[in-house]
Amino acid sequence: MPSGFRINQALFGYRAGHHLLASSAPLSTSVRQFLANATDGSGPETPGGFEEPETGLPIPDTSFYAVFKTWSAPEMPRPGCVWSHVLIISFVDLAQIPDLSTVRGFFRRPSNYADLSEFECPLFLSGSALNDKSEHVDLQRAELVLSLLYGQPDQSVVILDHDNEKWGEAIFQVWSQQWPRLRRSFSFSTGSLGDRRSTGANFDLQIAPANSLRLWKRNSQATTLIDFESSRPPALSDDFWLRAALDDLRSDDISSPLRVYLAHYGAEVALPRKAFAPLVRFLPTGIIQEHLDPPSILAELSLAFPASEEALTLKRDYVNAFLNNRETDSAWAIAYFLLLAPRADAFSKVDVDFRSNARSFWDIKRADVLAVLGNLREESRAQEFIAAIAEAVSPENIPYIWNEQPSILDSIVRFNLRLACAPSAWELSRTGQEALWHSVRQVTSDSELWSEVLTAMLAADCCFAEEETLSLAGQYLDRALVEWCRSPRFHPPSARWRRSLSVSLSRVLQESDSTSALLALAVSILPSNVVKGFSGHRRDVQNLALNELEKVPKPILRQTLFWLLAIGLQTDGPDGLVLIRTSLFEVYDAVARSEYSREAWDILSPVLPEGTWGLDWDRCRRIRNGLKRWLRYQPQFKENLLQAAPSNASNEMLRLL
Numbered sequence: 001m002p003s004g005f006r007i008n009q010a011l012f013g014y015r016a017g018h019h020l021l022a023s024s025a026p027l028s029t030s031v032r033q034f035l036a037n038a039t040d041g042s043g044p045e046t047p048g049g050f051e052e053p054e055t056g057l058p059i060p061d062t063s064f065y066a067v068f069k070t071w072s073a074p075e076m077p078r079p080g081c082v083w084s085h086v087l088i089i090s091f092v093d094l095a096q097i098p099d100l101s102t103v104r105g106f107f108r109r110p111s112n113y114a115d116l117s118e119f120e121c122p123l124f125l126s127g128s129a130l131n132d133k134s135e136h137v138d139l140q141r142a143e144l145v146l147s148l149l150y151g152q153p154d155q156s157v158v159i160l161d162h163d164n165e166k167w168g169e170a171i172f173q174v175w176s177q178q179w180p181r182l183r184r185s186f187s188f189s190t191g192s193l194g195d196r197r198s199t200g201a202n203f204d205l206q207i208a209p210a211n212s213l214r215l216w217k218r219n220s221q222a223t224t225l226i227d228f229e230s231s232r233p234p235a236l237s238d239d240f241w242l243r244a245a246l247d248d249l250r251s252d253d254i255s256s257p258l259r260v261y262l263a264h265y266g267a268e269v270a271l272p273r274k275a276f277a278p279l280v281r282f283l284p285t286g287i288i289q290e291h292l293d294p295p296s297i298l299a300e301l302s303l304a305f306p307a308s309e310e311a312l313t314l315k316r317d318y319v320n321a322f323l324n325n326r327e328t329d330s331a332w333a334i335a336y337f338l339l340l341a342p343r344a345d346a347f348s349k350v351d352v353d354f355r356s357n358a359r360s361f362w363d364i365k366r367a368d369v370l371a372v373l374g375n376l377r378e379e380s381r382a383q384e385f386i387a388a389i390a391e392a393v394s395p396e397n398i399p400y401i402w403n404e405q406p407s408i409l410d411s412i413v414r415f416n417l418r419l420a421c422a423p424s425a426w427e428l429s430r431t432g433q434e435a436l437w438h439s440v441r442q443v444t445s446d447s448e449l450w451s452e453v454l455t456a457m458l459a460a461d462c463c464f465a466e467e468e469t470l471s472l473a474g475q476y477l478d479r480a481l482v483e484w485c486r487s488p489r490f491h492p493p494s495a496r497w498r499r500s501l502s503v504s505l506s507r508v509l510q511e512s513d514s515t516s517a518l519l520a521l522a523v524s525i526l527p528s529n530v531v532k533g534f535s536g537h538r539r540d541v542q543n544l545a546l547n548e549l550e551k552v553p554k555p556i557l558r559q560t561l562f563w564l565l566a567i568g569l570q571t572d573g574p575d576g577l578v579l580i581r582t583s584l585f586e587v588y589d590a591v592a593r594s595e596y597s598r599e600a601w602d603i604l605s606p607v608l609p610e611g612t613w614g615l616d617w618d619r620c621r622r623i624r625n626g627l628k629r630w631l632r633y634q635p636q637f638k639e640n641l642l643q644a645a646p647s648n649a650s651n652e653m654l655r656l657l
Contacts, residue, residue: 004126008088011119012039014081022119039084049163053191063091069107095180098254101172141170153274160210161228164190167207179266241280265314278304294322295337302346316350328360354388362392370405390415395422402432413439421452426460451476459489466500485517490553516548523563524556528602536571545582562600566607577637581644628657
């Protein structure tokens with residue numbers, strides 16, 4: 001809070017009419033004319049008890065507020081003349097003066113025209129006056145003012161009394177209680193001898209002589225008229241706000257919790273006077289007394305402030321407080337209200353972060369979440385909720401979602417495309433798999449993501465859109481196939497995938513530096529007549545045999561060994577020895593036990609000598625004959641094979657060659 005405030009002043013009085021006589025700052029013509037009209041006497045004569053009325057009102061089309069005191073001027077030559085001392089306070093300063101009654105001490109009645117210089121210098125409000133709050137508040141009058149101003153906010157209030165002496169302090173204290181926006185729009189007069197609204201100002205509150213009752217009854221404007229002595233404020237159905245406001249006026253705390261609360265939340269209401277009672281009602285200490293559940297509190301808040309932009313901070317703070325509740329049921333009730341309640345539109349501009357609750361919602365309220373997702377309207381709030389739930393969902397939940405609420409699968413996947421990158425997401429019916437695929441396809445053509453989708457589809461043995469999916473994987477295709485080979489769910493591909501993969505894997509065989517997994521996969525998929533023409537001298541083939549057999553998926557390992565033996569028997573020198581030594585013994589044992597596939601034998605068989613004397617059925621003999629033929633041209637390697645033999649039986653087989 002500033003240490004002081006500079007306040008300009010002006011004096012109006014009679015000089016061939018009621019005019020500006022002196023001021024501490026230049027005033028525009030329109031401001032001078034407005035203040036001249038407002039500060040002139042409001043009636044032909046001043047009755048006893050109303051000699052020194054005080055008035056406050058905003059100056060139109062400016063950012064200044066005028067508060068002034070008026071005295072009758074019987075010394076003037078014309079009857080009905082008055083002096084009016086005006087304090088002109090900027091809206092910025094008006095918002096920060098804790099107790100506005102302190103400005104009353106500045107009012108001065110001039111004695112004559114002789115010296116008006118004191119009204120030509122600014123005034124300064126500073127020192128201890130800023131921290132003191134008046135202790136002389138007439139609570140009876142304050143209660144009446146509060147109840148009429150805020151209990152019937154759509155009408156102008158006129159209170160009749162025999163004098164205005166005690167009204168000034170009560171009104172200034174009620175004014176001080178208001179937040180900045182309400183302060184600068186509030187207008188009052190403690191001495192209206194006629195209806196001051198006739199000047200064009202919309203007075204909220206006027207104190208008038210009791211004998212002017214007939215005048216006010218003739219008035220056609222919306223007015224609440226109360227005789228202070230004979231009447232009492234109307235009964236209010238909800239008076240917590242009134243009690244809270246009165247308790248605040250009793251307090252000597254100029255920065256009370258109520259005033260801090262009103263200053264914080266009052267800036268966002270369209271009709272400040274109308275908003276006072278509802279705002280105070282939603283003090284946490286107030287609304288909690290009604291024992292309402294959180295959704296009911298939000299429903300009441302939406303009734304009080306139906307416009308989405310109104311009381312935005314108050315709405316946001318209540319929503320966040322409820323959503324941050326550790327009880328999932330309470331948080332879910334709020335989420336349900338915000339998403340589906342008829343009155344939720346009042347909260348449409350409140351930023352809501354569902355992410356902190358999404359996991360617990362999905363884990364504990366899964367069926368309810370799906371029901372809500374199936375009934376959401378197309379709006380940003382709904383999209384935020386779907387996005388949060390999509391992050392909480394795991395790939396293995398996709399089949400559940402499809403079975404329970406298939407219409408929302410697309411929405412969920414669109415917000416979390418990575419759900420489709422796990423095989424468990426594809427454990428669906430053919431229809432479900434196609435729906436999942438199209439959901440991803442409509443959102444992205446990103447090759448890297450599609451490579452992961454491809455891996456998941458291969459692992460789940462999806463049988464559709466094979467060629468398009470391979471094409472979408474683009475430059476990441478090889479990486480996708482390698483990841484598939486590493487997957488614990490790897491299995492030999494279906495015939496449809498084999499056909500689609502054959503073109504890509506034929507390219508692998510034409511390259512000289514393919515990964516071991518891709519070589520093995522190509523061998524398992526491509527026709528044997530394509531595979532058998534491989535060169536055993538290639539670096540990647542040698543590397544596979546020497547170092548990376550453990551990287552070959554187990555389901556195609558044996559077929560890979562058959563292929564290595566077939567290539568080795570066609571390769572001379574040390575490179576051929578490496579391939580034969582790696583594969584011979586396991587292949588020979590597999591053939592002896594008849595534990596091999598037809599595809600594996602189809603790779604090896606063409607490079608083996610034909611059997612003689614009707615012994616084609618003896619495939620072990622054919623392998624021995626093929627090895628014997630290879631050793632015939634490079635016998636120096638027989639000893640190397642003998643040293644590599646894993647068993648006596650293998651050793652004996654080699655010695656008999």
